[in-house]
Amino acid sequence: MQLQVVICRRVRAGGSHSGALRHSADMRGSTAGLADTLASGSRAHAALLACADALFASLVVAPAVVTYWKSTWTLMDLYVLPEEPVGSAAACAAFGLCCDLLFSVFQTQLSKRLRPERGRLTYYVVSRLCTGVAGVACVGAWRGVWNLLNECTGSSARTLISTTAAAALSLAALRALRNICAAPFAIAVDSPQDYFDVPTMFRTNSRETMLYILDCIFSVTVVGSLVVFVWRGSWALLDIFLFPDDKSKSCWTSLIAGYVVVIVTFALQAPVRWSAARLHGAPRLLLADVYHLVSFVATVNVWRGVWGLLDIYFFPETPKLSNWCSHIVSLTLLILLNCSNSVIVRGVYIDAEEPAGECVVFPCHYLRLFFHKERTKKRHRRALQAAAAAAAGRKPEDASLPLQMPEEKV
Structure with a gap:
C-alpha cells in the first residue's frame, strides 16, 4: 500500500505539466507556453522537429482537410435541393449554424460525459461520430452563408472588395482576425483533455446560462459569418483575376503561389516572434494581424488550388463516386492520424492574447x-522504478530493475 502511494505521488508530480501542455496545445489557435516547453534538447533538434511539423501540416494534413471540405461541399450541391439554390443554401445554413450552436452550448456536458475513463472504445467511437457530425455542420454553415451571399450581393469585383474589406476590418476591430487561418497553419490534435472545447468570444462562464448562450450565438453567427465573408471574397477575387479563362492554369498557379507563401511564412516565424516579444500594445497587435x-x-491559395485540381483531375465524369471516396478516405486518414478535429471550424480565438511572441506561433505541434x-x-517509468526501489530499500542504481507490479495497475 505504501509503495502504491509513493508511486502515485511521483506519477502525479511528473504528469501535471504534461497534461497542461497537451491541453494548451490541442486548442487550435492557442500556443501559450508551447514553443519553449517543446524546445527541450538541442536547438538543432528543436528546429528539425519544427520543420517536420511544418511539412506534415502542409503536405499531409492540409490536403486531407481540403479534400474533406471539397467533397462534403460538393455532395451537398448534389443532394441538398439541387434545383433550388436559395433553398439549398438556406437549409445548409440553418442546419450548420444550429449544430454549431448546440456543440458550443453543450460542450461542458459533452466533456463530462464522454471521457476515456468511462470506456475507451465508447469514447473513441462516439467522439469520432461527433467529429463527423460537427464537420458536416461546419461545411453546411459555410456553404449556406457563402451561397446566400452569392445570391444576395452578386459577384462583381467592386462588391467583393468592399464586403471582404469590411469583414476583415470588423474582425480586426473585434480582435478576432486570427480566426481566418486554417490548415496548414493550424492542426487540432484529438486529445481527450479538450476534445469538445469551443472557446467563445467573451469567455463567458457556462454557469451564467443566458449570458453564455448569447456569447455562443454571437461567436457562431457573427464572428463565424464574418470569417466566411473574408474567405468568400478572397476566393472569388482570385477566380476573377487569376487566369479566369483557364481553370487548370489558375488552380496550379494558386497552389504553387500558396505553397511559396507558406514556406515564406514559416521561415519568417522566428524573426516575427522575436519582434512581437519586444513590442507592446497596438504595435504588437498590428504585427500579429499583418502576419496572420x-x-x-x-x-486561401492552397485551398483553392487543391480544391480546383480535385475537380479537374479526380474522376470528374463521376462526381458522386469521386466525392464519396474523397470524403471517406480523407476523414478516415485524419482519424487515424489523430487530428480529425482539424476539419472543424469552431471557437473564437483572440488576436495577440498569448504573452510576448507566442501570439504569432502557429498551432502546428503534431x-x-x-x-x-x-x-x-520515459520519465514516468523512471519515477515508478525509483519509487519502487526506494520503497523496497534497494540502492538507486538498482532502480532500473523490473517491477513486480505492472504499470497498468497503478
Whole structure:
C-alpha cells in the first residue's frame, strides 16, 4: 500500500505539466507556453522537429482537410435541393449554424460525459461520430452563408472588395482576425483533455446560462459569418483575376503561389516572434494581424488550388463516386492520424492574447507533442522504478530493475 502511494505521488508530480501542455496545445489557435516547453534538447533538434511539423501540416494534413471540405461541399450541391439554390443554401445554413450552436452550448456536458475513463472504445467511437457530425455542420454553415451571399450581393469585383474589406476590418476591430487561418497553419490534435472545447468570444462562464448562450450565438453567427465573408471574397477575387479563362492554369498557379507563401511564412516565424516579444500594445497587435493576413493569403491559395485540381483531375465524369471516396478516405486518414478535429471550424480565438511572441506561433505541434509525450512516458517509468526501489530499500542504481507490479495497475 505504501509503495502504491509513493508511486502515485511521483506519477502525479511528473504528469501535471504534461497534461497542461497537451491541453494548451490541442486548442487550435492557442500556443501559450508551447514553443519553449517543446524546445527541450538541442536547438538543432528543436528546429528539425519544427520543420517536420511544418511539412506534415502542409503536405499531409492540409490536403486531407481540403479534400474533406471539397467533397462534403460538393455532395451537398448534389443532394441538398439541387434545383433550388436559395433553398439549398438556406437549409445548409440553418442546419450548420444550429449544430454549431448546440456543440458550443453543450460542450461542458459533452466533456463530462464522454471521457476515456468511462470506456475507451465508447469514447473513441462516439467522439469520432461527433467529429463527423460537427464537420458536416461546419461545411453546411459555410456553404449556406457563402451561397446566400452569392445570391444576395452578386459577384462583381467592386462588391467583393468592399464586403471582404469590411469583414476583415470588423474582425480586426473585434480582435478576432486570427480566426481566418486554417490548415496548414493550424492542426487540432484529438486529445481527450479538450476534445469538445469551443472557446467563445467573451469567455463567458457556462454557469451564467443566458449570458453564455448569447456569447455562443454571437461567436457562431457573427464572428463565424464574418470569417466566411473574408474567405468568400478572397476566393472569388482570385477566380476573377487569376487566369479566369483557364481553370487548370489558375488552380496550379494558386497552389504553387500558396505553397511559396507558406514556406515564406514559416521561415519568417522566428524573426516575427522575436519582434512581437519586444513590442507592446497596438504595435504588437498590428504585427500579429499583418502576419496572420499573410498566412491567410497562403492558406486561401492552397485551398483553392487543391480544391480546383480535385475537380479537374479526380474522376470528374463521376462526381458522386469521386466525392464519396474523397470524403471517406480523407476523414478516415485524419482519424487515424489523430487530428480529425482539424476539419472543424469552431471557437473564437483572440488576436495577440498569448504573452510576448507566442501570439504569432502557429498551432502546428503534431510531431513535437508526440515526442514530448514519449519523453514524458520515459520519465514516468523512471519515477515508478525509483519509487519502487526506494520503497523496497534497494540502492538507486538498482532502480532500473523490473517491477513486480505492472504499470497498468497503478
